[in-house]
Amino acid sequence: MSRISCTFNELRRNGKKALIPFITGGNPSLEMTKGLIESLAESGCDIIEIGIPYSDPVADGPTLQRAAQRSLANGTNIQDLFDLVADIRGYLDIPIVFLAYYNCIYNYGIKNFAKSASCSGVDGIIVPDLPPEEASFFEEAAWNEGIDTIFLVAPTSTEKRLKLISEHSRGFIYCVSLTGVTGARQSLCSGFEEFMAKVRRFTDKPLCVGFGISTPEMASHVGKIADGIIVGSAIVDMLESSLTSGEGEKESLNKISKFVRSFREELDN
Amino acid sequence: MIPDRKGYFGEFGGRFVPETIIPALEELEEAYEEIREDPNFIEEFERLLREYSGRPTPLYYAKRFSQELGGAKVYLKREDLNHTGAHKINNTLGQILLAKKMGKKRIIAETGAGQHGVATATVAAMFGLKCVIYMGEEDIQRQSLNVFRMRLLGAEVRSVTSGSKTLKDATNEAMRDWVTNVMDTYYIIGSVVGPHPYPMMVRNFQSVIGRETKEQIIAVEHRLPDYLVACIGGGSNAAGLFYPFVNDTTVKLIGVEAAGFGLETGKHAAPLNAGSKGVLHGALSYLLQDSDGQIIPAHSISAGLDYPGVGPEHSYLKETNRATYVCITDNEALAAFEHLSLLEGIVPALESAHALAYVEKLAPTLGKEEIIVVNLSGRGDKDVNTVGKVLGVQI
Numbered sequence: 001m002s003r004i005s006c007t008f009n010e011l012r013r014n015g016k017k018a019l020i021p022f023i024t025g026g027n028p029s030l031e032m033t034k035g036l037i038e039s040l041a042e043s044g045c046d047i048i049e050i051g052i053p054y055s056d057p058v059a060d061g062p063t064l065q066r067a068a069q070r071s072l073a074n075g076t077n078i079q080d081l082f083d084l085v086a087d088i089r090g091y092l093d094i095p096i097v098f099l100a101y102y103n104c105i106y107n108y109g110i111k112n113f114a115k116s117a118s119c120s121g122v123d124g125i126i127v128p129d130l131p132p133e134e135a136s137f138f139e140e141a142a143w144n145e146g147i148d149t150i151f152l153v154a155p156t157s158t159e160k161r162l163k164l165i166s167e168h169s170r171g172f173i174y175c176v177s178l179t180g181v182t183g184a185r186q187s188l189c190s191g192f193e194e195f196m197a198k199v200r201r202f203t204d205k206p207l208c209v210g211f212g213i214s215t216p217e218m219a220s221h222v223g224k225i226a227d228g229i230i231v232g233s234a235i236v237d238m239l240e241s242s243l244t245s246g247e248g249e250k251e252s253l254n255k256i257s258k259f260v261r262s263f264r265e266e267l268d269n
Numbered sequence: 270m271i272p273d274r275k276g277y278f279g280e281f282g283g284r285f286v287p288e289t290i291i292p293a294l295e296e297l298e299e300a301y302e303e304i305r306e307d308p309n310f311i312e313e314f315e316r317l318l319r320e321y322s323g324r325p326t327p328l329y330y331a332k333r334f335s336q337e338l339g340g341a342k343v344y345l346k347r348e349d350l351n352h353t354g355a356h357k358i359n360n361t362l363g364q365i366l367l368a369k370k371m372g373k374k375r376i377i378a379e380t381g382a383g384q385h386g387v388a389t390a391t392v393a394a395m396f397g398l399k400c401v402i403y404m405g406e407e408d409i410q411r412q413s414l415n416v417f418r419m420r421l422l423g424a425e426v427r428s429v430t431s432g433s434k435t436l437k438d439a440t441n442e443a444m445r446d447w448v449t450n451v452m453d454t455y456y457i458i459g460s461v462v463g464p465h466p467y468p469m470m471v472r473n474f475q476s477v478i479g480r481e482t483k484e485q486i487i488a489v490e491h492r493l494p495d496y497l498v499a500c501i502g503g504g505s506n507a508a509g510l511f512y513p514f515v516n517d518t519t520v521k522l523i524g525v526e527a528a529g530f531g532l533e534t535g536k537h538a539a540p541l542n543a544g545s546k547g548v549l550h551g552a553l554s555y556l557l558q559d560s561d562g563q564i565i566p567a568h569s570i571s572a573g574l575d576y577p578g579v580g581p582e583h584s585y586l587k588e589t590n591r592a593t594y595v596c597i598t599d600n601e602a603l604a605a606f607e608h609l610s611l612l613e614g615i616v617p618a619l620e621s622a623h624a625l626a627y628v629e630k631l632a633p634t635l636g637k638e639e640i641i642v643v644n645l646s647g648r649g650d651k652d653v654n655t656v657g658k659v660l661g662v663q664i
Contacts, residue, residue, distance in 0.1 A: 055432065055563040056549065058444045059287045065431055077561045102285050103548045107562025129285045129548070133275065154289035156451060161292065179289050180449040 003095045003123045004148050004171035007046055008206040008227060017267045018172075018228025019219075020208060021235055021260055022049040022099070024067035026076025028243060030084055035253055036239075037088055037096075043257045044264035047095045049126070049230060050085075052078055054101040059128040061183030063233040066240065078108055082120040089121035097124040097150065097171075105138065114141035124148035124171045132168040139168060150174050155195045159202065166203035175199060175209045175226065184234045185212035188221065196225045216266035223267045231263060271585070276465020276552075279588060281581035284464040286444070286551045293451045298466045300371050305473065310366065317362045318477060321395070322352040324359075326478075328485035328642070333612040341635035343628055344494070345615070345645040346482050348506065355618065355647030356478060356506045357388035361457055363474035365392040368455035375454045376400045379443040381408055381436030381502065382573035382620065383415025384647055385459030390424035400424040403442045405435040408572045414651050433566030436502075436576045440550050460503025461580030464551030468508075468580050475509025482642055483513055490640060496631065498523045499644040500623040501594065502538070502574035504583045506646035515591060522592035524583060525627045527569035531598055538567035540579050541587050541594040549578040555587070570599035570655065571619035573647075601626040603659060606649060618647030619655065 001009075011018055021040050025033050033050070040048055053071035057064060078100075085096055098117060105113045105127065117125060125147055130138060132151055142149050148171030153162055156179060166173065175196065178189040189212075199207060209222045210230030219229045238259055242252040276282045284294060304310040318324040326347045335343045348356035361378075368376060376393045377400070380386030386402040393400035402419055406428045409416050419426050432438035440462075447456045461468045461475075479497075486494050497514060499507035501524040514520045529537035537543065540555040547556045549564060557565040557577035567577040586592035597605075602619055605626035610616045617625060624643050632641060649656075657664045 056437065056441050058441050058550075059448065061445075062431075069432075072563060103558065103564070104562040106546075106548055106553075107558060107560075128287055129551075131284065131286070131288055131291050134283050134285055152288045154287070156289050156292045158292050158295075161288075165288070176287075176289060179451055181445045 002146065002148050002171060004047060007095050008172065011046065011227070017223040017226070018046040018206070018208060019044060019260070019264055019267055020047045020049055020228055020230045021045050022051060022230055022232030024051040024053055024064060024071055024236060025081040025084070026053055026071035026074060027067040027236070028070055029074060030076065030080055032249055034084055034088060035249065036256065038092065039253045039257045040260060041092055041094045043260040045094070045260060046228070047097060049097045049099055050081060052081060052098060052100040052104055054104055057101060059181055061181040061233065063184070063236050063240070064182050067236050078104060082116045085122055086120040095123040096121065097126060098122050099126040099128065102127050102130045110137050111141045114145040114147055117147050118145035122147065124150050126150045126152070126174055128152060132164055135168065152176055153199055155179055155191065162199055162202040166205060169205055172206040172208050172228065173199070173203060174230070175207050177209050177211045177213065180211065182211055182233050184214035184237055186214070188212070188218060193225060216262045219263045220266040220269065229267070235259065272465065272469050276469065278582045278585035281554050281584040282465055282468060282552050284551060285548045285553065286464045287448055289448045290451055294464055294466070296371070300367060301466055301470050304367060304370060314363055314366060318359065322358050322362065323350065324477065325481045326350050328482060331613050334609060335632065337612055338629060338632040340632040340637065341495070341639040341641045342637070343632055344486065344640065344642045346478060346510065346642055348478060348644060348646045349615070349618065349621070349648035353384070353388050353391050354650065355384040355388065356475060356509065357385045357459060358391065359477055359509065360459065360471050360474045360505060361385070361388040361392045364457045365396055368398070368457070369396060371455065373453060373455035374398065375450065376457055377403070377443050377446050377454055378457045378459060379403045379436065379439040380459065381439070381575055382571065383408065383412040383419065383651065384573060386424070386426070387415050387418050387422070389457050389459070390419040390422035393424065394422045401446065402426050403429050403439040403446070405429045405433070405439045407434040408436065408439070411655055412572055412651060413654070435566065435572070437564065437566065444550065460505040461508045461582060462503040462550055462552060462578060468552060468582055471505055472508040472512055472582060475505050476512040478506065478509040478644065479511060479513035482510060486640070486642060493517055493520050494640040494642045496521045496523060496641040498525060498624045498628055498631070498641060500525045500574060500620045500646060501541070501579060501583060502576045502620065503578070504580040506644050508580060508582055510644045511586070511592060522586065523627065524592055524594045525623045526594060526596040527571060527574040527623055528596035528598045529568040529570070532596065536568040537596065538569040538574050538576055539596040540577060541583060542596045552581045554581040554584045555579055570602065571623065573618070573620040574623065595627055597623040597626040603656065605629055606656060615645070616649035617645055618649050619652045621646045
């Protein structure tokens with residue numbers, strides 16, 4: 001059983017929900033990414049999602065676009081991020097998921113990508129622009145290497161598609177909470193509960209909700225319905241404003257750790 | 270059948286977009302399949318092409334241009350004479366009818382040179398639909414005339430400041446808008462790019478160019494041409510001209526990409542000549558990318574060709590050797606821009622000037638009995654500022 005599935009089993013046994021932070025790899029530097037992963041793991045997170053920076057991220061809002069541009073401007077490449085995961089695997093066991101746009105995977109070589117992911121200790125891959133219909137090569141390569149394929153469902157997904165996506169998903173299913181791009185929002189969109197209920201009818205796999213979750217209160221609400229929550233832009237926003245206001249890396253890490261712990265507490269309440 | 274049911278031209282094409290818009294693409298495909306053979310739709314589309322856009326556009330024998338080159342006979346397919354000044358309206362008329370039929374209330378589009386933006390704003394105004402056009406900040410500056418036209422037509426022009434601030438980024442931003450407003454918004458893609466069914470659908474709407482050309486050349490020359498030449502950005506004017514001739518294997522198809530400052534400088538917009546396979550804006554095709562799969566911004570003096578990708582069908586025509594893809598530098602295009610103006614009294618768009626520049630190389634190598642048809646895809650009024658700047662003329 002994959003590290004991700006084990007995590008969800010344990011969470012279910014303990015009646016807990018997964019807290020999954022997202023950070024952009026190499027933003028603002030690889031050292032900081034490493035520091036963030038360590039800090040997030042210590043702050044009660046269950047799985048860490050790392051975005052591979054891409055020049056044309058069509059599913060992302062301004063925060064994650066800027067984060068990717070900063071990372072690319074510093075010369076971050078995919079190999080750096082594989083190396084970074086291999087490095088932390090020496091002392092950290094927390095499941096790690098990569099989010100990569102499909103061109104990065106295609107260009108790297110689909111089989112090679114899956115192999116490098118597996119060798120470095122990546123547990124799952126999310127490809128925001130790859131629906132299951134286009135994923136047969138990728139899926140085969142990932143599964144052969146024991147990598148979980150995490151597909152996304154959206155509020156617009158038809159029942160037929162929910163069934164299809166569930167069949168192809170391993171580890172968990174990423175539920176996009178709204179029709180839109182990534183970015184911190186003040187509230188959940190109307191119809192969210194109905195959407196989640198509809199997804200549940202088609203799968204018994206863990207459901208994690210992302211896009212827009214920015215406060216512990218929202219997390220708490222979503223946690224009552226889903227198996228986990230994904231917080232991305234809110235963390236990356238905090239990192240950005242902390243660094244641009246001249247705070248040191250240590251201070252930023254502390255701030256983010258505190259922020260993430262507040263999500264943990266609300267989720268566990 | 271090309272493309273196949275999943276939107277593949279050989280290995281190229283497909284549907285690589287976020288899940289949120291997949292159901293919208295399924296809905297679009299279904300609606301398009303319903304109307305494409307529907308006599309009522311065809312009649313309405315043809316009526317608009319005729320009465321609103323002024324089709325059929327003439328096929329003009331460019332006598333002085335041909336004589337100057339001293340070889341083949343060169344015919345110009347006068348797409349510049351369409352309403353709004355380019356071939357783009359063929360596609361926007363087709364898609365706006367589809368949007369109406371699907372009950373969409375809001376239209377969005379990306380634009381590079383502004384020609385597709387103008388063509389979209391035009392049809393949205395005609396049908397009374399709200400219209401938002403995404404345009405790169407850099408293109409807004411070099412195509413200020415078209416920006417003003419779009420605003421006159423009631424469209425909101427949104428400046429895109431991300432990435433390279435050109436067509437690629439405008440397309441990203443339009444896709445983000447669509448992901449957000451997918452329930453009530455119709456996205457009119459302006460070229461044979463994007464996820465299935467766009468490349469097929471846009472080609473089909475544009476293929477009126479090739480169908481007319483075929484009839485017209487047979488009427489005057491009593492035979493098919495030897496060469497068809499068209500410029501390639503995303504590739505819609507070329508696809509529209511080529512498609513009705515694809516099975517006429519005696520007709521050579523030549524697409525002309527923008528070599529910008531020259532392929533060797535890396536500053537160009539020629540993915541079929543100097544790119545590699547990858548996925549951009551929803552389809553697998555040739556594109557400009559670095560060794561890590563990051564998209565490299567294109568360069569061309571012509572805003573309409575300044576795009577790092579190309580329609581998947583062109584990648585297929587290249588792989589199968591049915592079409593040949595060459596390229597032309599900024600300077601060569603500028604020279605052809607001036608030549609056609611002086612010799613024929615026709616100011617071509619800088620995009621079309623790329624095709625003309627290649628004809629200037631090709632025609633002298635051919636015999637006098639050979640026939641070239643070049644797609645004069647747009648008129649050059651929008652480019653006078655750009656050209657004036659290069660020539661050091663204050664306008």
